[in-house]
Amino acid sequence: MLSLKKYLTEGLLQFTILLSLIGVRVDVDTYLTSQLPPLREIILGPSSAYTQTQFHNLRNTLDGYGIHPKSIDLDNYFTARRLLSQVRALDRFQVPTTEVNAWLVHRDPEGSVSGSQPSSGLALESSSGLQDVTGPDNGVRESETEQGFSEDLEDLGAVAPPVSGDLTKEDIDLGAGREIFDYSHRQKEQDVDKEPQDGVEQEDTWPGEGEEVLARNLLVDGETGESFPAQVPGGENQTALSLELCLRLLESTCPFGENAEFPADISSLTEAVPSESEPPGLQNNLLSPLLTGTESPFDLEQQWQDLMSIMEMQAMEVNTSTNEILYNNPPGDPLSTNYSLAPNTPINQNVSLHQASLGGCSQDFSLFSPEVESLPAASSSTLLPLGPSNSTSLNPTFGPTNLSGLFFPPQLNGTANDTAGPELPDPLGGLLDEAMLDEISLMDLAIEEGFNSVQASQLKEEFDSDSGLSLDSSHSPSSLSSSEGSSSSSSSSSSSSASSSASSSFSEEGAVGYSSDSETLDLEEVEGAVGYQPEYSKFCRMSYQDPSQLSCLPYLEHVGHNHTYNMAPSALDSDKQMSRDEHRARAMKIPFTNDKIINLPVEEFNELLSKYQLSEAQLSLIRDIRRRGKNKMAAQNCRKRKLDTILNLKRDVEDLQRDKARLLREKVEFLRSLRQMKQKVQSLYQEVFGRLRDENGQPYSPSQYALQYAGDGSVLLIPRTLADQQARRQERKPKDRRK
DNA sequence: CCTGTATGTCATCCC
DNA sequence: CGGGGATGACATACA
Numbered sequence: 001m002l003s004l005k006k007y008l009t010e011g012l013l014q015f016t017i018l019l020s021l022i023g024v025r026v027d028v029d030t031y032l033t034s035q036l037p038p039l040r041e042i043i044l045g046p047s048s049a050y051t052q053t054q055f056h057n058l059r060n061t062l063d064g065y066g067i068h069p070k071s072i073d074l075d076n077y078f079t080a081r082r083l084l085s086q087v088r089a090l091d092r093f094q095v096p097t098t099e100v101n102a103w104l105v106h107r108d109p110e111g112s113v114s115g116s117q118p119s120s121g122l123a124l125e126s127s128s129g130l131q132d133v134t135g136p137d138n139g140v141r142e143s144e145t146e147q148g149f150s151e152d153l154e155d156l157g158a159v160a161p162p163v164s165g166d167l168t169k170e171d172i173d174l175g176a177g178r179e180i181f182d183y184s185h186r187q188k189e190q191d192v193d194k195e196p197q198d199g200v201e202q203e204d205t206w207p208g209e210g211e212e213v214l215a216r217n218l219l220v221d222g223e224t225g226e227s228f229p230a231q232v233p234g235g236e237n238q239t240a241l242s243l244e245l246c247l248r249l250l251e252s253t254c255p256f257g258e259n260a261e262f263p264a265d266i267s268s269l270t271e272a273v274p275s276e277s278e279p280p281g282l283q284n285n286l287l288s289p290l291l292t293g294t295e296s297p298f299d300l301e302q303q304w305q306d307l308m309s310i311m312e313m314q315a316m317e318v319n320t321s322t323n324e325i326l327y328n329n330p331p332g333d334p335l336s337t338n339y340s341l342a343p344n345t346p347i348n349q350n351v352s353l354h355q356a357s358l359g360g361c362s363q364d365f366s367l368f369s370p371e372v373e374s375l376p377a378a379s380s381s382t383l384l385p386l387g388p389s390n391s392t393s394l395n396p397t398f399g400p401t402n403l404s405g406l407f408f409p410p411q412l413n414g415t416a417n418d419t420a421g422p423e424l425p426d427p428l429g430g431l432l433d434e435a436m437l438d439e440i441s442l443m444d445l446a447i448e449e450g451f452n453s454v455q456a457s458q459l460k461e462e463f464d465s466d467s468g469l470s471l472d473s474s475h476s477p478s479s480l481s482s483s484e485g486s487s488s489s490s491s492s493s494s495s496s497s498a499s500s501s502a503s504s505s506f507s508e509e510g511a512v513g514y515s516s517d518s519e520t521l522d523l524e525e526v527e528g529a530v531g532y533q534p535e536y537s538k539f540c541r542m543s544y545q546d547p548s549q550l551s552c553l554p555y556l557e558h559v560g561h562n563h564t565y566n567m568a569p570s571a572l573d574s575d576k577q578m579s580r581d582e583h584r585a586r587a588m589k590i591p592f593t594n595d596k597i598i599n600l601p602v603e604e605f606n607e608l609l610s611k612y613q614l615s616e617a618q619l620s621l622i623r624d625i626r627r628r629g630k631n632k633m634a635a636q637n638c639r640k641r642k643l644d645t646i647l648n649l650k651r652d653v654e655d656l657q658r659d660k661a662r663l664l665r666e667k668v669e670f671l672r673s674l675r676q677m678k679q680k681v682q683s684l685y686q687e688v689f690g691r692l693r694d695e696n697g698q699p700y701s702p703s704q705y706a707l708q709y710a711g712d713g714s715v716l717l718i719p720r721t722l723a724d725q726q727a728r729r730q731e732r733k734p735k736d737r738r739k
Numbered sequence: 740c741c742t743g744t745a746t747g748t749c750a751t752c753c754c
Numbered sequence: 755c756g757g758g759g760a761t762g763a764c765a766t767a768c769a
Contacts, residue, residue, distance in 0.1 A: 579747085602757065630758065632747060638761055639746085 581625045588621050590614075597622050598629030692717060 578586070585594055591612050600608060605626065609619065689707055692700050706723045708716050 627758090628748060631749075631760095634759055635747070635761080637759085642761085 581621075581628060584621055585625060588618050590618060590622060590625075594625055594629065597625045598633075688715075 579594070582594055585597070590597070592608060596608065597605070609622065614622070685707060689702060689705075690699060692705075694700060700717065704720055705717055706720050708718055708723055708726075710716055
């Protein structure tokens with residue numbers, strides 16, 4: 001089923017492409033508005049989202065003439081499809097906490113196919129990107145859920161998230177396919193306030209319109225004396241298409257924000273270029289700014305770091321600049337506007353690879369997950385570097401200027417250079433070390449595990465049980481006052497009976513405090529059971545309390561102290577159990593119990609003393625007993641408080657350690673994902689670059705040329721020297737911003 | 740006998 | 755200024 005469907009789809013797409021190339025413009029898009037899904041489905045397939053094929057770009061660029069049917073290399077096309085599928089593998093970018101879903105949106109220069117599926121969960125990331133389908137040939141990519149068709153489309157390389165119906169015509173024109181990075185988009189929203197900076201950057205890199213800048217840059221290449229776009233030999237037409245697709249794929253793989261600025265910025269993919277091919281010396285010179293200063297440009301690690309830095313920038317809120325830039329792109333953006341022009345540009349001029357290039361085909365690649373998707377289509381559109389805008393801008397710009405041959409890797413360059421570029425080497429470099437990361441994660445995990453399994457759970461339980469106790473000093477006072485009141489009342493109500501004294505002491509303890517209400521009750525019950533004998537009651541209380549509390553506290557469990565030893569086997573042995581003060585009081589013939597001495601309120605206590613004729617020695621002893629008794633309770637409360645504090649601190653530490661471990665794990669996972677993406681990008685870059693051929697059919701030297709992403713999502717083949725210059729330029733910006 | 744824990748007591752600070 | 759809570763330090767009992 002799938003194969004058949006795929007076959008049909010491919011055939012249909014190819015046919016459409018051919019028509020477009022021939023100059024027959026199939027404006028299915030006009031009919032394929034969101035309101036008319038059926039027609040679209042007929043042509044594009046069911047639930048086709050917004051698939052924009054790069055072929056459209058060619059057609060658009062060439063405007064139907066100038067491109068020879070021969071120029072289309074089906075082999076390359078399918079190769080591109082394969083690459084695209086590979087890229088698609090990156091769709092689900094797993095980030096620690098967030099899942100990243102990427103969609104490849106294929107956009108036609110003329111009119112990118114805008115997904116008419118508002119309903120689909122996917123939000124159009126690039127507002128400009130998707131949009132109206134001017135040509136039937138636009139590959140439409142449906143939401144992933146709709147696999148059948150989407151799959152085929154995917155192969156084509158046109159992947160468009162369902163577009164919300166709000167796409168404007170302008171968006172459509174401008175927006176042609178571009179890769180949208182939801183993630184970046186999201187950030188952009190957050191970073192909206194940072195736009196000013198972006199604007200500045202734009203001025204620097206891309207004064208006015210990115211297109212112009214690109215053109216200028218390309219033409220300018222003084223060193224080589226070549227204007228790349230134009231120079232690219234038309235003989236490469238064969239590969240042009242495939243290259244375009246590949247480039248788009250590459251673009252899509254890289255979550256770079258699209259920005260007008262980017263076009264100017266040339267962060268080169270060159271970095272990704274296989275190092276083997278290039279001589280070290282050349283590399284250094286040619287290396288992009290990002291790479292410079294650290295390792296050889298070709299160093300994979302370095303490359304990864306760059307990518308990671310880019311990712312980091314986007315992912316980690318830190319960099320707003322890039323996001324801003326990306327998001328800020330208004331629909332009316334020059335680039336976007338230019339997009340509409342692209343279709344008109346004659347292919348002849350652009351015929352070179354460049355044209356094939358990605359300009360037209362932008363695939364929206366949203367690496368990031370649902371969150372991103374949820375973002376409004378408009379905002380997202382701006383984010384994606386590869387988005388339609390790129391294609392449009394590029395085509396128009398270069399087409400006229402004969403810069404046809406250039407591939408722009410705008411996003412990579414722009415994003416990497418602008419935002420992440422600078423950071424890549426440093427922060428990510430170290431982190432990239434997989435072994436190190438693993439180690440960290442493992443360590444963290446171990447720590448976390450340890451806490452979780454052993455102490456954490458226990459502590460939690462303990463704390464829960466111990467909830468009654470609070471370190472907050474405020475608690476004790478209130479409880480104390482209340483307890484005192486109760487104690488006084490109890491004491492007053494009951495004269496000096498043993499039971500009364502016992503109850504009063506208990507109540508006082510509750511008041512004292514740290515014991516929770518339940519605790520107090522328990523104590524009271526216990527003590528009541530014990531009967532009079534304050535000392536016993538005290539001991540009992542302590543013994544009673546401690547065990548219960550201890551049970552809750554794992555640490556204390558090992559303490560097997562049985563404080564009940566204080567309790568005589570029989571009440572008759574109470575004398576032995578009396579405290580020193582009890583003995584002293586008895587020796588001094590104190591007429592009332594120590595409980596009363598200790599627990600009676602001051603007034604009652606004084607009143608009690610006044611009732612008896614006591615000697616100085618007796619009064620002194622009574623006061624000492626009262627003082628010691630009070631202090632004893634205070635000491636108990638103090639110790640309890642201290643213990644609670646320690647336990648709470650321990651719990652806090654454990655919690656923090658768990659959080660830290662979790663965050664580190666997530667970080668490691670994120671870095672891994674970034675690394676994988678980088679590898680993919682690199683491989684794709686190499687593959688694409690390796691397929692490029694000059695007029696003579698000779699492959700380009702990686703040491704002399706490099707692929708770069710333009711801000712608009714197009715990919716250019718430029719001299720390394722130029723790439724290095726631009727890369728350096730961009731590298732500075734991000735740093736400045738951060739500062 | 741040594742050690743660790745629990746508890747009591749004292750001195751002191753502070754409210 | 756005294757009562758009393760809080761707490762560090764020390765002493766003691768006990769396992």
